[in-house]
Amino acid sequence: MRFEGTKNYVATDDLTVAVNAAITLERPLLVKGEPGTGKTELARQIADALGLTMIEWNIKSTTKAQQGLYEYDAVSRLRDSQLGDARVHDVKNYIKPGKLWQAFDADERMLLLIDEIDKADIEFPNDLLQELDKMEFHVYETGETIRAKQRPIVIITSNNEKELPDAFLRRCFFHYIRFPDADTMQAIIDVHFPNIKKTLVEAALTQFYELRETPGLKKKPSTSEVLDWLKLLLAEDLDASDLRRDGVDALPKLHGALLKNEQDVHLFERLAFMARGRR
Secondary structure, eight states: OOOOTTTBBOHHHHHHHHHHHHHHOOOOOEEEEEETTHHHHHHHHHHHTTEEEEEEOOOTTTTOHHHHHHHHHHHHHHHHHHOGGGGHHHHHEEEEEEEHHHHHHHHSSSEEEOOOOOHHHHHHHHHHHHHHHHHHEEETTTTTTEOSSOOOEEEEEEEEOOOHHHHHHTTTTTEEOOOOOOHHHHHHHHOOOOOOOOHHHHHHHHHHHHHHHTTTTTSSHHHHHHHHHHHHHHTTOOGGGGOSSSTTTTTOTTTTOOOSSSSHHHHHHHOOOHHHOOO
């Protein structure tokens, strides 16, 4: 079972090596990188390429590790007991399996995506150490142990917003998705827009990388944002000549697809004003 990339996803050599190493070692693959560099999409493409069903666990700031195992609804059981409901005699009626339970209990091998783990509390990764390592957990209310029938492939993504515990990192295979260089970005664009004019792409990418490298930028635009920008340029039927700016640092056309906060917009407005003043 090897991942070689897909026609819809440009996977660099180091990325495919990381995916296959994690599969061989039977360890979770921890993927870090800037938001919008395709970490979540990578999991979907691995599942598609290997013919696996994907279970997606989207982590929020309020998510607890226990929710990935199961949740016991004691309140509903108490209410049903007061109403004389016969269901109260079987505690299993009030156990809701979580995403890990679903992945462990499946008859076929699954792909489990734990998306944006760094959003959760710092203790969240540590609380999953044993479960991800041993591929089993205990249900205290019923006394049963849930073991993985088929060891799932586990992909964990992080936007690097906070450090993860060393004990957790030791149990993962790590890969950092670097921001694509111009050649890789060109390959990504070719996948999404196979018929786009080369002159438009060249002009757009030149402007895009200049924008990313602007000192003082609060949020650098990502891969997904440059794809959105190109989609808008095509929808407006613009060409390379339309991207010429009034001054080196003027705002690009349809800049709302690339600049996502007022500080960065004001930065480019100031740079444009200074550029005009020097002429």
